Amino acid sequence: MAPLPPSPQQTVAAIYAAYEEDAGNSLREHLGASLIGAECERALWYSFRWATRARHTGRLLRLFETGNLAEARFVANLRRIGVTVMDLDPATGRQWNLRHAGGHFGGSMDGVAIGLPEAPKSWHVCEFKTHSEKSFTALKKDGVERSKPLHWAQMQVYMHLAGIDRAFYLAANKNTDELYQERIRYDAEAAMRLIAKAERIIGSSCPPTRISEDPAWWQCRMCDHHALCHEGAPAERTCRSCLHATPADQGAWTCARHSIQLTRADQQSGCAAHLYIPDLIRGEQVDAGEDWVEYRLPDGTIWRDGVAA
Numbered sequence: 559m560a561p562l563p564p565s566p567q568q569t570v571a572a573i574y575a576a577y578e579e580d581a582g583n584s585l586r587e588h589l590g591a592s593l594i595g596a597e598c599e600r601a602l603w604y605s606f607r608w609a610t611r612a613r614h615t616g617r618l619l620r621l622f623e624t625g626n627l628a629e630a631r632f633v634a635n636l637r638r639i640g641v642t643v644m645d646l647d648p649a650t651g652r653q654w655n656l657r658h659a660g661g662h663f664g665g666s667m668d669g670v671a672i673g674l675p676e677a678p679k680s681w682h683v684c685e686f687k688t689h690s691e692k693s694f695t696a697l698k699k700d701g702v703e704r705s706k707p708l709h710w711a712q713m714q715v716y717m718h719l720a721g722i723d724r725a726f727y728l729a730a731n732k733n734t735d736e737l738y739q740e741r742i743r744y745d746a747e748a749a750m751r752l753i754a755k756a757e758r759i760i761g762s763s764c765p766p767t768r769i770s771e772d773p774a775w776w777q778c779r780m781c782d783h784h785a786l787c788h789e790g791a792p793a794e795r796t797c798r799s800c801l802h803a804t805p806a807d808q809g810a811w812t813c814a815r816h817s818i819q820l821t822r823a824d825q826q827s828g829c830a831a832h833l834y835i836p837d838l839i840r841g842e843q844v845d846a847g848e849d850w851v852e853y854r855l856p857d858g859t860i861w862r863d864g865v866a867a
């Protein structure tokens with residue numbers, strides 16, 4: 559009998575493709591507290607301005623989902639030992655949504671809890687995470703602040719915005735299901751620094767300085783914005799990369815060109831009058847008129863942004 563042909567993994571490929579399709583519109587509305595601890599402010603600004611659309615593989619998107627699905631289990635584990643966990647905001651019946659900086663900065667807190675055996679009378683901000691073996695080993699050895707500074711920063715912001723001075727970090731090893739816990743104290747100075755950093759990024763109309771001018775710098779090599787930042791690749795053409803757009807109060811964006819408030823759909827599609835924020839173009843601005851700007855590019859050619867001559 560002839561052997562079966564090697565499996566092309568069609569079903570798996572279809573599942574991954576479905577994840578990628580569902581994530582098609584996953585541009586994050588606000589600057590996320592989960593990222594604010596990142597060192598490069600320029601990368602954070604690019605993300606806030608939707609300058610590069612992150613394109614994750616279906617496999618990776620499914621991995622993110624695994625982390626999210628684990629949250630309900632962490633809550634169930636805590637409730638089973640008598641801890642009171644509020645994973646939803648009683649005011650809305652939905653996930654806790656914390657915002658600052660005119661509604662442009664914040665995140666979704668996993669929950670708040672009281673009745674932990676170590677400190678039964680104190681409310682804690684809860685943060686639940688799953689880790690690879692390597693990451694979990696480092697976490698046990700060095701603690702959250704050293705081994706996972708982004709998670710630590712995220713909790714500082716949540717404690718600050720929720721007005722709670724303790725956080726409870728509960729983590730699981732994805733390989734073995736071993737658990738790790740750590741209670742984190744509110745550090746007012748660190749929280750204020752992170753809030754000020756977020757305000758600076760949101761309020762900036764141009765990209766902050768690079769963390770390194772060397773494209774081969776390790777953080778740059780791993781950065782989603784590498785091509786735009788170091789190679790002159792074009793930014794996504796949305797309202798957030800347009801020089802006419804400004805973040806306004808309550809998480810809104812306004813357009814000075816059309817004197818309107820922009821819906822999320824408007825922001826994603828932009829319009830024919832879009833003009834790039836000049837610092838997003840690798841070139842020298844040489845001329846401008848109504849709805850157009852001309853740049854001299856590094857190779858000496860003139861490139862016109864906006865309406866044709």
Ligand code: SF4
Pocket residue numbers: 598599600601604767768769770777778779781782783784787788
């Ligand atoms: S490539 Fe480097 S400098 Fe540029 S945004 Fe990314 S981390 Fe920052």
Ligand code: SF4
Pocket residue numbers: 796797800801802803812813814815816824825828829830831832833
């Ligand atoms: S001019 Fe067009 S692309 Fe620019 S902000 Fe206004 S609506 Fe958006």
